[in-house]
Amino acid sequence: MLLSRGVAFETAFWIWSITIGIFLVINFIFISSRIKKHLYRRFRQNLRIRCNHLLLNRGKLLTIVHFILKNIFKLRRIGLGGLEVICIAIIAYLSYDMFMHPLGINYDTPKVNEVWANQRQTFQIQFDRPFRQDLVVPEIKPEVEGSWRYEDQGISFLPRRIVFEPKESFMPGQIVIINIAHINSILPTTPEWDKTNEVFSAPIPNIISTTPVSDAPGVGTTEPVIFTLDNPDGEFVDWQVTATPAVEFSLVREQTKQFQLKFTKLLAQNTDYVINVQRVLRTINLATGETVTTIDPEPLSALKFRTVNAPALRASEPTGDKVKVDSTVKFTFDKAMQPNSVLEKLVIEPALEFATTWESADVLLIKPKTEFARETAYTVKILSGAKAADGGAIEAEIVHQFSTIGAVKIESTVPGNGSASVSLGSDIRVKFNQEVNKSDAQGRFLITPNITGKFSWDATTMIYNPDNNLTGNTKYSVKIGQGVKTIAGIDQRADYNFSFTSRPEQVMLNVPSYTQPYRYACNLTAASMALAYKGKTVSVNSLFGSISKDSSGYNETTNTWGNPNNSYVGDLYGGSKGYGVHWGPIASLINNYRPAQAKTGWNTTELLKEIEAGNPVIIWAHNGFSGSGANTTWNLPGSGNVYTVKGMHSYVVVGFTGTPESPSKIYMNNPGSGSKETYNLSQFNALWNTFGRAAVVVR
Secondary structure, three states: OOHHHOOOHHHHHHHHHHHHHHHHHHHHHHHOOHHHHHHHHHHHHHHHHHHHHHHHOHHHHHHHHHHHHHHHHHHHHHOOOHHHHHHHHHHHHHHHHHHOOOOOEEEEEOOOOOEOOOOOOOEEEEEOOOEOOOOOEEEEEOOOOEEEEEEOOOOOOOOOEEEEEEOEOOOOOOEEEEEEEEEOEOOOOOOOEEEEEEEEOOOOOOEEEEEOOOOEEEEOOOOOEEEEEOOOOOOOEEEEEEEEOOOOEEEEEEEOOEEEEEEOOOOOOOOEEEEEEEEEEEEEEOOOOOEEEEOOOEEOOOEEEEEOOOOOEEEEEOOOOOEOOOOOEEEEEOOOEOHHHHHHOEEEEOOOOEEEEEEEOOEEEEEEOOOOOOOOEEEEEEOOOOEEOOOOEOOOOEEEEEEEOOEOOEEEEEOOOOEEEEOOOOOEEEEEOOOEOHHHHHHOEEEEOOOOEEEEEEOOEEEEEEOOOOOOOOEEEEEEOOOOOEOOOEOOOOOEEEEEEEOOOEEEOOOOOOOOOOOOOHHHHHHHHHHHHOOOOOOHHHHHHHOOEOOOOOEOOOOEOOOOOOOEEEOOOOOOOEEEOOHHHHHHHHOOOOOEEEEOOOOHHHHHHHHHOOOOEEEEEEOOOOOOOOEOOEEOOOOOEEOOEOOEEEEEEEEEEEOOOOEEEEEEEEOOOOEEEEEOHHHHHHHHHHHOOOEEEEO
């Protein structure tokens, strides 16, 4: 069949019509002849009868063909030509092909199992032959607003196409069933049939990736957030997006499988952001684009990211107020920077010409083309907005300040100006604010009264070491004459003078001297004297009443007695065997009134420095009587023993002559005699060594 092989119905129809016309014209010429009139009439009548039979029953097709062939031979006998025969054959063939052959489908769109993505396009199905539009029943599920229509292909009374034009869209992700029922040919020569197309509405888009990825660090503050989809979202999906913390943005759809958040303001740096996305499926009016129905928003996974840190200055140099004029300013950032961006924001005040180089991506070197001016304060700034390589920008301008080296000045002296009681063995130190010519500075040093000595240096500090001790109780004046030569700055502009007074050669604390009231009260009497000097009047009896006491008596058989390291041992008054108490309990007792500290294994210099500082010191020794100092160690109740000596005694150190490092005499109050006694260093050490140089400092 021609139509089944792709020939358009309309083409066949017009060939069929033209063939009929030709046939009629030819036969009109023949029937004008009277000779053929009667025979033509009979032929026409027979042909009509046979055609009617054919229309009623196609099973008689062979009969009509037999009739036509039979009459063709008759016509040939009466003079009809071959053209008429051809016309009759064409008419018969096309009549069958166009009106009696079963309908086929030229095309349908969308096809079975296809996606009806663009729902502004109509559904169409076109048959290869006309159909009975009065019998056909089209329907679509789910039902949506729309209209069905039947279209011809140029022959208005012979429709071949069925069209559905939706007025609203389908909900994404649905199966759409289009059914055309009761499809019939124009002539009822074939059984009716149905056509069903199962298609899909636009697929539901899902987010398959994001830029940046979730939990990404170092996201730029100007970068958009991009969501990539597995299917186009079209106009049937709304995206509801929120950002925390809140920030203004616009949602942009530049690609069919992607949408972006473009921020209208810079994101905050060093900030954690959360982008929550909800998907809303909807149907729309295809003419106006207005929403018809929606499905509740469906939350999708949240996108989390952290914006880039603002670049910061990790280190800068030089610093201070003595910077050399040929110095290079060095800025070390905490990350790689964009060189041009930094240089655009670089400011130096006061202005000068400079050159810059990048030692590395994060280290900027700034070198003046000529030297910095001396004795000048400079400020180097990098203004806000300078960018790092990762897009981070400086938020608050970076300010680095320094001053170039100026005139030679003296920063400090030891002893300080106006110092009193300076140790006689002190040296004299002068610290300059910069490197100077050493020999020139030494030549400008003058001390009055003059004392010979030698110079040495510690960096920029000139040290004058006197050959002998300073004279006691003497005011010394020191002058550094103007003009001390600098190495890199400006020479000293003016003289520098300072003075100090040496301490007296003898240091003596006005500690009252008490005689112990009881035989074994030396330790308590020494404590009472030291407290009295510190302004606390406490009697021996009061002190004895407050101290812990050992209640066990001396067992001569076992040589067992109490522990003087913990409490007072023996009879205070001497009516029976007595001893006293050691430094630990005495320090605890004095701490009730003044700060006190027990010492063991101490040294003479440190002890005398405490005297120099105004703090009396109680020491443990022996009383110096015949046989005193002999070891009298006894056993302790339970186990162990305690070291003791015969004639254990306490003194109060109240002064010395010379220096703490080299005293010639040491002065002590002796509670045994109630007087102040003088000892040379060896005598003092011999006494003090008795108990391993034990003492209590009273402050």
